Amino acid sequence: xxxxxxxxxxxxxxxxxxxxxxxxxxxxxxxxxxxxxxxxxxxxxxxxxxxxxxxxxxxxxxxxxxxxxxxxxxxxxxxxxxxxxxxxxxxxxxxxxxxxxxxxxxxxxxxxxxxxxxxxxxxxxxxxxxxxxxxxxxxxxxxxxxxxxxxxxxxxxx
Amino acid sequence: xxxxxxxxxxxxxxxxxxxxxxxxxxxxxxxxxxxxxxxxxxxxxxxxxxxxxxxxxxxxxxxxxxxxxxxxxxxxxxxxxxxxxxxxxxxxxxxxxxxxxxxxxxxxxxxxxxxxxxxxxxxxxxxxxxxxxxxxxxxxxxxxxxxxxxxxxxxxxxxxxxxxxxxxxxxxxxxxxxxxxxxxxxxxxxxxxxxxxxxxxxxxxxx
Ligand code: SF4
Ligand code: SF4
Ligand code: FES
Ligand code: FES
Numbered sequence: 001x002x003x004x005x006x007x008x009x010x011x012x013x014x015x016x017x018x019x020x021x022x023x024x025x026x027x028x029x030x031x032x033x034x035x036x037x038x039x040x041x042x043x044x045x046x047x048x049x050x051x052x053x054x055x056x057x058x059x060x061x062x063x064x065x066x067x068x069x070x071x072x073x074x075x076x077x078x079x080x081x082x083x084x085x086x087x088x089x090x091x092x093x094x095x096x097x098x099x100x101x102x103x104x105x106x107x108x109x110x111x112x113x114x115x116x117x118x119x120x121x122x123x124x125x126x127x128x129x130x131x132x133x134x135x136x137x138x139x140x141x142x143x144x145x146x147x148x149x150x151x152x153x154x155x156x157x158x
Numbered sequence: 159x160x161x162x163x164x165x166x167x168x169x170x171x172x173x174x175x176x177x178x179x180x181x182x183x184x185x186x187x188x189x190x191x192x193x194x195x196x197x198x199x200x201x202x203x204x205x206x207x208x209x210x211x212x213x214x215x216x217x218x219x220x221x222x223x224x225x226x227x228x229x230x231x232x233x234x235x236x237x238x239x240x241x242x243x244x245x246x247x248x249x250x251x252x253x254x255x256x257x258x259x260x261x262x263x264x265x266x267x268x269x270x271x272x273x274x275x276x277x278x279x280x281x282x283x284x285x286x287x288x289x290x291x292x293x294x295x296x297x298x299x300x301x302x303x304x305x306x307x308x309x310x311x312x313x314x315x316x317x318x319x320x321x322x323x324x325x326x327x328x329x330x331x332x333x334x335x336x337x338x339x340x341x342x343x344x345x346x347x348x349x350x351x352x353x354x355x356x357x358x359x360x361x362x363x364x365x
Contacts, residue, residue, distance in 0.1 A: 053319065057303045061304065
């Protein structure tokens, strides 16, 4: 029986085993597992021949990496200054209420994670909410309900 | 050889030297914390600050990582340097008020008040332990993790890591994990008990 290559190995084959490739490799691996499991970090450290603490340091440094399992869908609310003055707190409140979780948490059914960021560089369109990589501009609490509701509907959870 | 001026003396230094190395070679004392011979300099504490004058412009810079340059003038004890150094000591003390090393530095350089709210974090993030572990012990067991105000030195996943041989080098080199200052002060305050004695020794009066 042929064994599936691990996501770590695939990512290292894709990007190379130089230590400068660490960040794209972590991104790739996180895409597979939806987080960075300890075992994966250990494999990456040994494949790139760097110390585990260096990998751990990078994984904890960037907000985009998570060491905890994340939900299937990620909802990110921008809390940057420009979005803030256009009521991003209201947007976040609504997202919290709709999903029933706090920022930084994941729903029990592992479907949604709610995140915040400080500016996505699209201030003119603020407040910004990103769902699975798709940007939604000029979001209002009412729109939040709709956008999240659509994803819930696709998952058959409304 | 590179010719430069340090504290109004013309000196010569090897091209590969840093300003700190040149100053020390000529017996000029510049305090340091995160610098250690045999470890790569990272200039994270800024205590070794000096004034460098080049092309008529003066700026403050960390001497432990600045290479010597032809024609520059370095002042290690100007008014500006002394002021900056005091603030740096104050800031370091605010994050480790019980450190004996820092309390002694405060007395030696005349810091008599901390204007920042002290909060004992047990670490000044100098990174000596990290470099010691990696560069000298070849273990790479500890490193900086998280960032911003959460930045700290830790082992991966905050558990004992198999790469650590318990050699103790990280503790040996740490400037703040030591017997706390035994002075008469309340926790979080300045000791300054030896202020006069140390000041006299460090800066004897000219006459
Ligand atoms: S005791 Fe462990 S962490 Fe400290 S320097 Fe030695 S190997 Fe590194
Ligand atoms: S533990 Fe000590 S040596 Fe290590 S970074 Fe903190 S203060 Fe520096
Ligand atoms: S503040 Fe939200 S995109 Fe810049
Ligand atoms: S000794 Fe130069 S910055 Fe710390």
